[in-house]
Structure formats: structure tokens, C-alpha cells
Amino acid sequence: MISVNRMPGVASLALVLGLQIGSAGSVLADEPWAERTQALGASEDMPTGVLPKDELLRLIDTGKALFEAHFTTLDGVGRPQATQAIDPTRRKHPREQVFFRTAGPDAGSCAACHNQPAIGGAGDFVANVFASEGFESADFDSLDPQFSSERGTNHLFGAGLVELLAREMSAELQAIRGDVLSQARAGGAAVRLPLEAKGVEFGYISAEPDGSVNLDELDGVDTDLVIRPFTQKGVMTSLRQFSINALNQHHGMQASERFGARWTGSDDFDGDGKTAEISSADVSALVSWQATLPAPVRMVPEAAGWAEAAERGEASFTDFGCTVCHRPALPLETLSFADPGPFDLAGTLNDGQVGAKAVYDISLLNWAKDLPRDAEGRVLVPLFGDLKRHVMTDNQIDALGNELLSQRFVDRNIFQTAELWGVGSTQPYGHRNDFSTLNEIILAHGGNGREARDAYAAAPDAEKSALIAFLKTLVIVP
Structure with a gap:
């Protein structure tokens, strides 16, 4: 003592x-x-096979500990010789301090930003981050919007279901590409087919008998037909990619599968004297916790008149046309979450780069038993979204087009439909958290959202209030 x-x-x-x-x-x-963070290295090897519930829960606990951990310089925090760019990139000038608010590292833990209303949730304006575009030139210490785009923190509840939906939709779209090619070759003439996945339309695809494909009519998806469901721009393919990017940008913690010797030729690419900062097993643990976070739910506050108002508001939500993009539910065939997944590219492991992938069976978790199902037994994921990108500005309403940089080649005024499940728990709103009320963010919709926005704006105040009452029943209950 x-x-x-x-x-x-x-x-x-x-x-x-x-x-x-x-x-x-x-x-x-x-x-x-x-x-030092004790959870680092707790899993020596990447998990493989279908994990029994007890093993899955242990891995989830490790992932949660890593998500909550305040990483230190003894773990490898900081990146004096590396930038925040997605591709491993050297800095032109060594960083003199560990943390830097704009270019990062800007947080000691994942939970420092994802905490509203609980760990894994969203962030307030104070937790905004700065997403820089550029792979060789992301070496800046500036808030100027010509160098970075300010973004709010999205919540991660239900994220595993979202990624599973994106994988199934990507497979559907790519199957259509195969069909159009086969039909064109077999018929000896050009063929044009609609691209649709889970009832969401993504334009058209055409093919010629010689095997050439025309992608000029795509709408809201990349040319590889992969749905990327994460971030406001819809540019992150998986929770694994999202985690590896965030660890480097926000903490200066480098995952070996991207920053190790395989890709960079160095075991200490960022030059901080620490090697093997984040193993692939550590990333798997982080993914398991995020992928199994419970889905947001509907919960009506115990206040007189709220239930009746919410019921009217839900009807108006449909009548105004909000459900054209904010689809109440999308059908999901399986709750088996494979890690690594099938669509990641260089720098993030995919299922073709490992001897055996792990499978996290979300159906083993108690919260998953309450998910609604359709007559065919498919899970109806109540996300209120469509996993598609849309133009969000026009000549009259352009508040959501306030960025100067495109991100991953997605135009500045194009954003993925925000999933509204949990919206009642994640104020403020907008891609940079600068709208304090739901009324304000609805009225900021232009472009593809203009028709629904105008219908809302023209409605009586009581009808607007009822719609807000409905949206506030979509909450996160950890």
C-alpha cells in the first residue's frame, strides 16, 4: 500500500x-x-468455421473491449511517417504530435465517437471527422473544404444485417450482368436488362454479342455492381474495410493486412517503432462485435397521444413518397455473416485470401429472434433505406451539397440513402451533423428527395408533427 x-x-x-x-x-x-491494451492479441489466430454460440460470444466480448479501448503509444498509437489515406502513403514531413483534430489521429478509442445513445452508436457534432480524398496527396493539416469533407459519425447498430443485405444485392446485380452477356451472345444481338435487387432499381445494363458491356445507364451503384453500404457516400464495402480505415485514420493503429510487409515491404510502415499493431485476428474480433450489434427497434414513448400520432405519421411517411428511398424493410435470405466477406479488394482480406473463413450466426443471438419475417421465411430488415446513392440537391435546395471534394469518385451532391432505423436516438442530423431537428433535415432534401420534401412542406403542421412523432419511435435500445 x-x-x-x-x-x-x-x-x-x-x-x-x-x-x-x-x-x-x-x-x-x-x-x-x-x-497497453490487453485485448490486443487476445485472439492469436483468425477464427474459422461456423462459431458455436459460446465461442462467438467470447469473440464478441474481445471485439467490444477493443472498440472501447483507449489505445496508447505503447500499442502503436500515432503515425508520424504515414498519412490517413486509404492506400498506405508516407508523409512528406514527420508529424510532431500524436493527435491532430483535422487530419488525425483524432481519437483514442472507437467509442470516443460512436457513443450515442450507447457504445456503437452515433456521434454529436463535436465528434465530426474529416474525410480526406486522395491516395498519394492526403498530407494536410487543414480544415479547408478543398482538402477534406466534414462528416458526422453514423451508428453501427444493425450493421451486420446491412452488410449481409449489401452482399446479397451485389450478387443479384452481378448475376444480371452475367445474364445479359449470355443472352446477347446466344441471340447474336444487343440486349438491355433492368438492374434490380430486392426491389431496388439501379438503372439498366446492356451487352453486345462480342461481350462488350455498356454501363452508361447505371444509377446509384459502382460499375463493378458492388453495393457499398457504409459511410454517408456509400463507399465502404464492409465492416472489415471500415474498421481498418478508421483504425489508421483516427488512431494511427495500422492493421497488418494492409500496412504490413505484404503490401508495404515494412513491418513498421508508419515509423512509430511498433510492429504488428493490429493483427487480422484483432480485426476479426472488432468485426464480430459490430456485425452482431442489435438492430434498432420501434418504441412508442409513454406519452398521451404519441401512439396515435405515430400511426398517422407512418401513413403520411408513405403518402408523401418518403418510402421511395427510405424503404421500411428489405428481405434478407440468411443471417450467417461470413468474415472475411466476398467483395473486398486489395488491402482488406476477402474470403478468397484465407484458408477458411469464419461464420458468425446472428440467429443465435436473442435479439435476432424478434426480427420480422415474410411468408417465405426471409428476415425483413427494418432499416428504412435502400442502400442506393441519390442526388440530394437541385437548383433551389442545395444545403446537402456543401462539399468541394468528391469521395471515391462519387459526386459531391450524391449520398447514400440514410437508414432511418435509430433516427430517434441519433440527433443531430445530416452528413455533417449540422441540422438540429428532423424537420430541418427533411426540408433540406433536394434532388431525388425533392418531391417527398415538397409534399411534407405543403402539409398541415399537425401532419408534419405526426410524421416526426413516427420517426422518433425508431430508436436504438442496446
């Missing part, structure tokens, strides 16, 4: 606490008071 009247010297204090005081990296991670 340390006396409050007489403090020991540094050496004797170290003996009292059982610490080693040699080099900066000598504090042992297996001591409960150590300043």
Missing part, C-alpha cells in the same frame, strides 16, 4: 506496482495496471 504522507521515488514506486521501467515498450500487457 502506498502511503499518502510519503510517496516513494520512481524506482521504488515501480517496485510497488510491479512495473518494469526500462524502455518505453517494456510495460507488460498482461498486468492489469499496464498501459
